[in-house]
Amino acid sequence: MSADFETVSDDDLHAxxxxxxxxxERERIEAWLEKQPAKAEEVRQWQAQATALKQHFASYAxxxxxDRSLISARRKSRSxxxxxxxxxxxxxxxxxxxxAAGALAGAYGPxxxxxxxxxADASEALPRQAQSAFLxxxxxxxxxxxxxxxxxxxxxxxxxxRLDYGLKIPDLSSLGFSLVGGRLVPVNDxxxxxxxxxxxxxxxxxxxxxxxxxxxxxxFRISSRGEVETFYWIDGEIGYAVTGEVPRALLQKxxxxxxRQFEASESS
Numbered sequence: 001m002s003a004d005f006e007t008v009s010d011d012d013l014h015a016x017x018x019x020x021x022x023x024x025e026r027e028r029i030e031a032w033l034e035k036q037p038a039k040a041e042e043v044r045q046w047q048a049q050a051t052a053l054k055q056h057f058a059s060y061a062x063x064x065x066x067d068r069s070l071i072s073a074r075r076k077s078r079s080x081x082x083x084x085x086x087x088x089x090x091x092x093x094x095x096x097x098x099x100a101a102g103a104l105a106g107a108y109g110p111x112x113x114x115x116x117x118x119x120a121d122a123s124e125a126l127p128r129q130a131q132s133a134f135l136x137x138x139x140x141x142x143x144x145x146x147x148x149x150x151x152x153x154x155x156x157x158x159x160x161x162r163l164d165y166g167l168k169i170p171d172l173s174s175l176g177f178s179l180v181g182g183r184l185v186p187v188n189d190x191x192x193x194x195x196x197x198x199x200x201x202x203x204x205x206x207x208x209x210x211x212x213x214x215x216x217x218x219x220f221r222i223s224s225r226g227e228v229e230t231f232y233w234i235d236g237e238i239g240y241a242v243t244g245e246v247p248r249a250l251l252q253k254x255x256x257x258x259x260r261q262f263e264a265s266e267s268s
Contacts, residue, residue, distance in 0.1 A: 126187070127241055129210070180197060191207060230242065
């Protein structure tokens with residue numbers, strides 16, 4: 001790896017895509033991208049995905065005065081070095097809906113078994129934890145869940161109590177998916193919930209919920225891990241992630257429907 005490449009990090013590139021850099025810094029990165037055609041193409045793909053997601057979820061847009069300060073504080077903390085040990089998910093399929101006035105720029109990397117030590121970055125592990133849970137349980141034949149769909153009410157009460165959250169299980173029948181059941185899973189080193197759905201062909205997807213008391217952001221992103229993709233967002237203390245190996249357009253519709261139903265249950 002050349003010294004020239006090290007002058008621009010993935011954090012810098014995400015900040016560039018999300019529009020959080022001053023003009024001199026943008027010009028520096030644009031000059032660097034001219035010398036890195038492969039990385040420039042990747043950045044163009046991130047920008048296209050961000051635009052598509054923003055258009056699709058624009059009807060849910062919200063803003064808050066504290067969002068800019070949260071982003072600034074977070075980037076400042078990274079610059080002082082405490083996040084230098086957090087590994088970067090280099091193959092991030094970066095897309096972004098801004099539910100707030102600013103967007104969250106960051107790097108995603110820790111796995112289900114290795115949550116990072118800082119509580120703010122614990123939320124960043126969400127897509128990887130969701131993908132790990134999906135890969136472990138979606139292929140399970142006999143015991144994919146702990147509580148089946150026949151005990152839907154008990155499942156919602158049990159998982160909701162462990163998360164300290166009024167869980168209402170989304171109904172995805174309009175999109176061709178029926179509830180298989182759910183189970184308790186670790187998310188950010190504490191109790192989380194995983195719901196599993198499948199269609200008539202047996203294709204499965206999961207919905208993961210995890211709590212992080214330090215979360216104060218609300219954003220929407222997409223992350224890829226091979227053929228597995230995750231749409232995820234953070235709303236207050238709760239993070240949500242919809243994961244599957246179905247076409248992205250369908251997974252996006254599922255995430256949209258889950259978001260709508262979770263929002264409705266919180267406001268009721």
